Amino acid sequence: MKQSITLNKITQLMGFGFLKPITALFTGKPQKEDVVNFLKKIVVPILSILLFLGVWQGGSTALFNKEANYKIEKALADQGQAAADEMRACIASGEISCQPNTLPSPSQVWASFKTLLEDHKIISADKLAFKEKTAAMNEKRIAAGKEPITYTGRPSFVDQIFTSLKTVFAGFLLALLIAVPIGVVIGLSTTLRSSFNWLIQIFKPVSPVVWLLLVFMIVKTLTKDSNSDSAFIISFISVGLCSMWATLVNTAMGVSSVDKDYINVAKVLKLGPMQKVFKVILPSSLPLIFTGLRITLSVAWMVLIAIELLAQSPGLGSFVWEEFQNGAIDSNSKIIVAMFVIGIIGFLLDRIMLTIQNMVSFNKNEGV
Amino acid sequence: MAYLELKNVCKTYEDASGGTEVLSNINLTIEEGEFVAIVGFTGSGKTTLVNLINGLIKPTSGEVLFKGVPVTDTSHERGVIFQNYSLLPWLTVGQNVYMAVKEAFPKESKEKLQAIVKDYVAMVSLSPAINKKPKELSGGMRQRVAVARALAMNPEMIIMDEPLGALDALTRGNLQDEILNIWSKDKRTALLITNDVDEGIYMADRIIPLKPGPNATLGPEFKINIERPRDKTSLNDNETYKKNRNAIIEYLMDIGDQRKSVSNETYELLEISPKSFVA
Numbered sequence: 174m175k176q177s178i179t180l181n182k183i184t185q186l187m188g189f190g191f192l193k194p195i196t197a198l199f200t201g202k203p204q205k206e207d208v209v210n211f212l213k214k215i216v217v218p219i220l221s222i223l224l225f226l227g228v229w230q231g232g233s234t235a236l237f238n239k240e241a242n243y244k245i246e247k248a249l250a251d252q253g254q255a256a257a258d259e260m261r262a263c264i265a266s267g268e269i270s271c272q273p274n275t276l277p278s279p280s281q282v283w284a285s286f287k288t289l290l291e292d293h294k295i296i297s298a299d300k301l302a303f304k305e306k307t308a309a310m311n312e313k314r315i316a317a318g319k320e321p322i323t324y325t326g327r328p329s330f331v332d333q334i335f336t337s338l339k340t341v342f343a344g345f346l347l348a349l350l351i352a353v354p355i356g357v358v359i360g361l362s363t364t365l366r367s368s369f370n371w372l373i374q375i376f377k378p379v380s381p382v383v384w385l386l387l388v389f390m391i392v393k394t395l396t397k398d399s400n401s402d403s404a405f406i407i408s409f410i411s412v413g414l415c416s417m418w419a420t421l422v423n424t425a426m427g428v429s430s431v432d433k434d435y436i437n438v439a440k441v442l443k444l445g446p447m448q449k450v451f452k453v454i455l456p457s458s459l460p461l462i463f464t465g466l467r468i469t470l471s472v473a474w475m476v477l478i479a480i481e482l483l484a485q486s487p488g489l490g491s492f493v494w495e496e497f498q499n500g501a502i503d504s505n506s507k508i509i510v511a512m513f514v515i516g517i518i519g520f521l522l523d524r525i526m527l528t529i530q531n532m533v534s535f536n537k538n539e540g541v
Numbered sequence: 542m543a544y545l546e547l548k549n550v551c552k553t554y555e556d557a558s559g560g561t562e563v564l565s566n567i568n569l570t571i572e573e574g575e576f577v578a579i580v581g582f583t584g585s586g587k588t589t590l591v592n593l594i595n596g597l598i599k600p601t602s603g604e605v606l607f608k609g610v611p612v613t614d615t616s617h618e619r620g621v622i623f624q625n626y627s628l629l630p631w632l633t634v635g636q637n638v639y640m641a642v643k644e645a646f647p648k649e650s651k652e653k654l655q656a657i658v659k660d661y662v663a664m665v666s667l668s669p670a671i672n673k674k675p676k677e678l679s680g681g682m683r684q685r686v687a688v689a690r691a692l693a694m695n696p697e698m699i700i701m702d703e704p705l706g707a708l709d710a711l712t713r714g715n716l717q718d719e720i721l722n723i724w725s726k727d728k729r730t731a732l733l734i735t736n737d738v739d740e741g742i743y744m745a746d747r748i749i750p751l752k753p754g755p756n757a758t759l760g761p762e763f764k765i766n767i768e769r770p771r772d773k774t775s776l777n778d779n780e781t782y783k784k785n786r787n788a789i790i791e792y793l794m795d796i797g798d799q800r801k802s803v804s805n806e807t808y809e810l811l812e813i814s815p816k817s818f819v820a
Contacts, residue, residue, distance in 0.1 A: 434627040440597055441615050442644045452640065456631045535630040535676065
């Protein structure tokens with residue numbers, strides 16, 4: 174019984190409350206309520222997923238037929254009946270060269286997903302082989318003071334995911350390091366708050382693309398002398414600058430709106446200014462700061478794709494763009510795979526932040 | 542020389558329309574070792590008075606003297622128990638008290654401070670809850686933590702702003718006795734702000750009613766000459782108690798009546814009758 178309580182607590186804390194009916198059903202005796210809950214919270218969502226897949230399948234079939242008919246009619250108009258019949262036969266046979274290019278069906282997307290994983294295995298093996306092959310030579314090169322040879326082959330889809338995650342975390346850390354201290358400082362002083370408010374209000378709604386261009390202007394000049402790859406630097410700085418505003422505003426608000434009772438306690442205990450900030454003001458604004466950080470992380474993940482796409486920096490964004498430009502038969506389904514992966518990772522990142530947020534937050538009325 | 546003295550203290554809260562004078566011409570003297578209660582209606586400016594005395598706010602005019610020196614800031618010599626317990630919810634009971642003790646005795650070693658915390662938490666009988674967060678405690682327990690926090694700083698004077706207002710009658714009685722115990726043990730000076738006349742009579746040497754604000758001012762004082770320790774059950778038959786209680790309540794009722802706003806305006810009501818929906 175105790176185990177199930179802690180299990181519930183963990184799932185609740187992580188915001189996975191929807192798992193509760195399952196745990197209720199499999200720990201201890203299932204009640205009638207549990208069964209109803211199970212139906213409501215597990216079976217109905219599964220049905221909704223099936224419905225979604227059905228609509229998708231139907232939609233993609235309709236689009237496929239429309240595109241196929243158009244192709245056949247075009248062949249008929251341009252080259253006559255024989256060409257049209259040939260085209261119809263070609264499409265029906267599943268020949269790759271004449272397939273209509275449109276929204277892929279769920280099964281095509283699933284197949285592409287498996288292809289991408291296979292692809293990853295091949296590239297990983299290739300990388301490993303390359304590493305073994307060059308190990309001896311690299312040692313010599315390092316000993317001679319030369320740069321080691323690195324693998325320059327194409328990155329796999331999984332590699333792209335990790336590159337994107339690396340960029341988003343670098344951007345998130347940058348946002349955290351800029352926004353939290355500045356937020357605390359302007360939250361503490363009304364003068365600073367009113368003097369910097371215009372800046373925040375003007376820059377907050379600026380589009381990620383413009384931030385990217387601004388960062389590009391600056392970083393391009395700064396990295397003129399070095400020949401290192403500046404795409405990563407540009408993209409993570411842009412991500413940080415785009416996403417930091419939520420944290421900045423929330424921190425400033427949290428710090429400036431600390432409960433008057435806590436401030437009175439600090440005064441009566443005669444805490445010094447630093448003590449007051451670190452022992453009373455910061456802990457009491459932590460919940461709001463983390464709310465801001467959670468928004469920041471989700472914004473960072475959202476703008477990252479657009480920024481990678483434009484900055485030519487490797488990652489999921491450039492993967493999507495390259496596939497779109499590529500125009501191969503399975504490119505469209507690979508883009509949809511990337512879409513789901515982006516969505517699921519965004520969801521997981523949000524859950525992680527929510528868990529941390531729930532751990533640090535307290536009810537305002539708890540001490541009163 | 543009086544221990545705490547308020548001389549013609551006025552406090553005005555400024556606002557757009559010029560401001561309201563909450564307290565006007567407050568004169569109060571408290572001697573060392575005395576237990577004084579100030580009784581008043583809610584909204585009569587009691588909390589403002591407390592904040593003036595403990596130094597959280599400054600008077601608009603007049604002087605607050607503590608041991609002959611004007612009060613300009615808060616001080617560890619005056620411990621405050623707030624109306625809403627004001628515990629820091631992210632700290633445990635022990636940490637809440639420790640924070641106060643550390644500020645009051647900055648030179649003591651950590652072990653010594655921990656020992657003080659333990660003593661005071663034990664004094665309000667919360668030792669089993671020392672590692673709990675305020676949210677895990679009941680209202681009465683939280684208030685006891687607030688009491689322990691204020692007393693652990695070993696203040697010379699205890700200022701209590703309706704400390705027991707939000708508690709049920711039973712907890713209230715227990716805490717009253719606990720506070721009296723602590724007060725009598727080393728004869729500190731105590732100022733209790735309350736809206737409960739019985740509580741005032743049970744605990745204090747003197748009761749001073751506060752006429753309701755705006756322009757609140759202190760009324761005539763009532764001396765309570767009842768032997769200590771006082772006993773709640775026998776108090777009900779005590780003649781002095783009855784006399785004092787009636788006098789104070791009568792006085793408060795009178796000023797309450799005066800405060801009632803009298804409206805001379807008459808409102809004309811329209812002649813209306815229910816509409817018939819039957820066509």
